[in-house]
Amino acid sequence: MVHVTSEGTTIGKITEVEAYIGPFDAAAHTYKGKRTNRTEVAFGPGGYAYVYLIYGMYYCFNVVTNVVEKPEAVLIRALEPIDGIELMKKRRNTDKLKNLCSGPGKLCQAMAIDKSINQVDLCAGKLYILYKDNIPKEDIITTPRINIDYAGEAKDYPWRFLYSCELI
DNA sequence: CAAGTGATTAGC
DNA sequence: CTAATCACTTGC
Numbered sequence: 324m325v326h327v328t329s330e331g332t333t334i335g336k337i338t339e340v341e342a343y344i345g346p347f348d349a350a351a352h353t354y355k356g357k358r359t360n361r362t363e364v365a366f367g368p369g370g371y372a373y374v375y376l377i378y379g380m381y382y383c384f385n386v387v388t389n390v391v392e393k394p395e396a397v398l399i400r401a402l403e404p405i406d407g408i409e410l411m412k413k414r415r416n417t418d419k420l421k422n423l424c425s426g427p428g429k430l431c432q433a434m435a436i437d438k439s440i441n442q443v444d445l446c447a448g449k450l451y452i453l454y455k456d457n458i459p460k461e462d463i464i465t466t467p468r469i470n471i472d473y474a475g476e477a478k479d480y481p482w483r484f485l486y487s488c489e490l491i
Numbered sequence: 492c493a494a495g496t497g498a499t500t501a502g503c
Numbered sequence: 504c505t506a507a508t509c510a511c512t513t514g515c
Contacts, residue, residue, distance in 0.1 A: 341510070350510070361499060378511050379496025385510080398510055428511050438498095470510065493515085500508080 324402060326434045327449040331410045333434050335402030335424050337452070341468045342482040343385070345394030350474035353394035364442045365394040372450065374431070374441040381428025384436050386445065386452070402430045403487065462486060 325334050345353035345365060352362045364373050365387055373385040373396055389395040402424035404411055411423045411433040424430040431437070436450070445451050464485040471478050 343510075352510080359500070375510085376496095376498055378509060379498070381496095381511050383510055396510095400510080426511070468510080473509080493513100495513090496509105496511105498509100501506095503505080 324399070324434070324452045325450070326436070328435050330435070331407050333407030333410055334405040335430065335434065336405055336487070337399055337401075338403050338487055339399075339401035339483070339485045341398045341400055341484070343396050343398060344482075345396070348474075348480070349477035350468065350471040351394070351396075356394070358394075362394065365396050366392055367442075369395075370444065370446050372436075372440050372443045372445055374436060374438060376438070377428070382431035382437055383427045384431050384434075384440070398427060399430065400427050400483075401425050402434075404433070458486065 324337055325332065343351040343353075345351050346356050348354055352359075353365050358366060361375055364371055367387060368391050369386075369388045371387045373387055374382055377383050383398060385396040385398045387396050404420060404423050408420070408423070412418055414435060415423050415429065415433050417423070422429070423433045440450060443450060465481050466483045466485070467479050467481055468483045
């Protein structure tokens with residue numbers, strides 16, 4: 324995942340994500356097709372960013388994944404810093420490497436993601452995601468999602484995926 | 492481990 | 504209009 328800004332470029336390898344399958348997922352903002360101003364972008368085509376503010380102070384970065392009228396998205400929960408680390412440290416105001424991107428709110432701060440990123444085309448802008456081939460399936464760890472206790476039975480769905488996450 | 496924080500939403 | 508909610512972090 325790469326973000327080019329006027330301050331510099333930051334690059335991080337995605338190590339942790341969660342899937343949200345809109346209509347069938349009590350943890351998703353788009354559960355049962357619920358459609359609001361905020362979730363509108365999730366109903367659009369895939370490849371777009373969905374960014375929103377949570378708990379008053381932190382942004383979360385999602386990638387819309389399906390086609391129009393299918394509100395599905397992937398929440399990026401953690402990155403491993405690859406480049407622009409000094410810039411990340413400055414933005415996060417810390418020196419600890421593993422404290423830079425080890426959480427949804429943290430990585431948004433480190434990558435300078437905020438509301439202006441919302442609804443951005445990830446295939447045409449300064450923020451984009453590169454594809455890594457040949458990732459062995461056995462290197463992907465699958466677990467239930469976290470911090471969604473309110474979601475009832477949906478909280479047990481194994482839709483959290485970790486890869487190469489020794490920094491977390 | 493507890494509390495802060497404010498946009499967003501649903502409910503009058 | 505108002506009140507309740509929340510895909511988290513930090514500092515004690």
